[in-house]
Amino acid sequence: MKNIKIALTLLFVVSLSSCDDFLSETPDNRTQIDTADKISELLVNAYPSGGTYMEFAETMTDNVGDGQLAETLPKNEQNYNWEMNNETNIDTQANYWDACYRAIAHANKALQAINELGNPSSLNPQKGEALLARAYSHFMLVSFWSQRYNPSTADKDLGIPYVTEPEEVLIKKYTRNTVKEVFDFIQKDLEEGLKLVGNNYSEPKFHFTKEAANAFASRFYLIKGDWDKVLEVSEGLGSKPVGKLRNYLTFTALDPNIQFIEYAKADEPANLLVVSAYSIYARASSRNRFYLAGDRSQGILGTGTNIFGKAWLYKTYSYNSSMTVFSAKFKEYFKYTNLTASIGEPYTGTVLLSYDEFYLNRIEALVMKNRINEANAELEYFFGTRTTGYNATTDKLTEAKVVDKYPVVADEYTPFYSMTPVQTSYVKAIAETRRRDFIHEGIRWFDIKRFNIVVVHETFSKPTNTLEKDDNRRALQIPLSASSNGVEKNPR
Template identity: 70%
Template sequence: MKNLKITLSLLILICISSCDDFLSEKPDNRTEIDTPAKISELLVEAYPQMSYFEIAETMSDNVFDSGMPETLANNEQNYNWLIQTETTNIDTQAYYWDACYKAIAHANKALQAIEELGNPTSLNPQKGEALIARAYSHFMLVSLWSKRYNPDTAASDLGIPYVTKPETELLTKYKRNTVAEVFDFIEKDIEEGLKYVTNDYKEPRFHFNVNASKAFASRFYLVKGDWDRVIELSDDLGARPEGKLRDFSTYESIGVEDQQLKYGSSNVETNLLIVSANSIVSRVYSLNRFNLSGIGRPEIFGGTTNLFGKAYYYNFYSSNGSITLFLPKFYEYFKYSNVTAGIGDPYVAEVLLSNDEFFLNRIEAHVMKGQIDLVNEELEYFLATRTPTYDSTTDKLTEARVVAKFPVVPDEYTPFYTMTPVQTSYVKAIAETRRRDFIHEGLRWFDIKRFNIVVKHETSNKPVNILVKDDNRRALQIPLHASNTGVELNPR
């Protein structure tokens, strides 16, 4: 535990560098970035250092009305798919928007500096990291603030501004690219960046190392529907990635705090990219009314939801008598700016990319290629690592078992591409597996968007709020301060 705490403390210190105030300076007053060391230092800031987890999670079907008398305003607004009125606190939509564009600006400045130094091959690792980081932040922005990717409408759907040059003015006005344009830019940056990324870091899991870059690319190509590319990127995992997935059995004998520390540790093999987020996500389970609740837990985590009909490894806890529940994933480190006054900022080590997601992406791509025998082997292996009483002789995954457990419901899963009934059952099985494995982390929301799943949110003494298919509220509304500078609003 002590070593894990030291690791987290180092992560916080690494992420709070002298470049932190870079974007608050007028462009002409900024420090000259003219050495490899300065470029590397700048790239520490090329990652969004705010959290989207609570935003995306609360919009999904993983949350319920717990009945608590009070909640944070932004929690209720997320639950009802509304723009947030709170814009000055962490864990808000506006803050995450700003965090992404701040990260993009640092990546762009690094790329400009590399170009001004003559693009030497010695700086290829920094160039690759900057390109992948720029692609990642734009991908997160378009995933949250635009309609889902659909090649039939992407050329006219509003995307987000894709910024490729450092600002030359303190306040720059940007026009929104289309979703198609944004995806083309992202793909270009990904493919160029993959040529250069490296594992040559003192702490590789705090950077876009090779596997983290491939895992992000697989998420992008899964959304785009390029199954061959997803499989190609994940070939190193194979059908049985032994030792590379999260070993939940090792969490059984340790306390809650140690579980939180371990989940986001750089020593855990599955964790590919970790960021230190300025966030109170570790507190929201006792602060937010709309969360995973004791009432809602059986719907998602009841024993029969497992494909083997058995209980999961996931152990939940509560700080309020099971009104709301949490899986120990986030350990908060509070950095004091004034110890006497008790003033400072909370930080949490968040796992942005993992082998667990990477492997599930691979399995889904195999479904879409019709390779069901291989899918059975891979998905059984994954689920076995989540099932404490798994028996390899009796818990065999078969097409009949998957179809029976996840029958096709007409008009439930409607991606932009067609699926056979068998593919639909398997895709639903994988999506439901992903839903449970990444509880609290927001990934469920992105599956809801790409599969166009209907979500119903119930609130006591109010009509049921239904997010229907293609509902405009599936795209977050542009933050007020951005629309005030000319960024076009989403339709409502």
């Protein structure tokens, strides 16, 4: 497989593999992308699979503590202290920035090709996928490199560059759109893509299908506080979606070595969008000092956190006498490029979107629309699928139990919108549920930002580091490769 180069200002010049042969020449000499098959092949790379956000996103959350290993990787300590990584290699902040803009470049090239072919209706599925992929990568970028979405300040807050055209020059200068502009662009691409995307793929779980697109839309609208839209895109889930949520009773009964493999598999019904990311995140539990420490684990996954007073079905494991524990979610596959020299590239299967998150998003929207009875019934069902020995007759969720288990704490959850005390308790219950379900996957960071939750990180024999509300460090610093080329830095 030959290496080629794409001119991308935000990335400078990025090396890509043979799947990108269409982009391997200067514009006048490139192979023409003039068939549906060629466009579909291009879109395989329209997802940020060149890296993963999960390591840096998770390490910034309150899920992580000090495991007191003798050493750790510099990026692990930097992420734990909400600092910019000074490396750009695998699983770093800059690496994921590059991966997103590289994916956007492929989506834009596909859209250009479709436009040059006259936008025929026969290419609507490809156009829908390209628009959704472009929206997704920009959404992830603005979620990490900008402050949280707040409609009262979004027209002034620094967003990220929203790129809608393929590169035609070697170096092109970009300026940052506002957060409002970025969210408006995302919504436009998302809503147009939802109308066009289909399900006709040979490997649908590696592409935006209609359900994956709706799941992404529910995450986007949840952050915007558009509850009606969340309910609209999740209507197809129905009540208590049997067979769609991850079956933890079956999953955790498997040998841990099998769990690693099964979690991100394309044939797992709960998974809606998966990628094989160029990543070594599967090694984090044995290499990172700042990870899911055992005491922190009990506060998240322990029996005392179950509202029915029973044990959760979630399981954690540890290596030898390590003070950190892990859930069996990530399996690394090493692809040898030179078997004789033992040289190759590591890939890790990761779940980007799932029915589990989709369903929790819907329950939260029900709460915010004051449909508490419905939300209570759905949340009880979700808890039941995660509880050891759950009995639907005797293990009942009530509003009184939720309010007692998740009491309102002044200034703890402060989204840009208001919540009643009952809504606050239910939202806390859902946020803590999401926290448990997606441990290691970085999803907790989205809730920490939108609810403006304070995070305290303790380090053995060092002062405590606290991420206060509205702290500038909630927006990652722009990578050096981009800021050196004129992209404005975030304030510090």
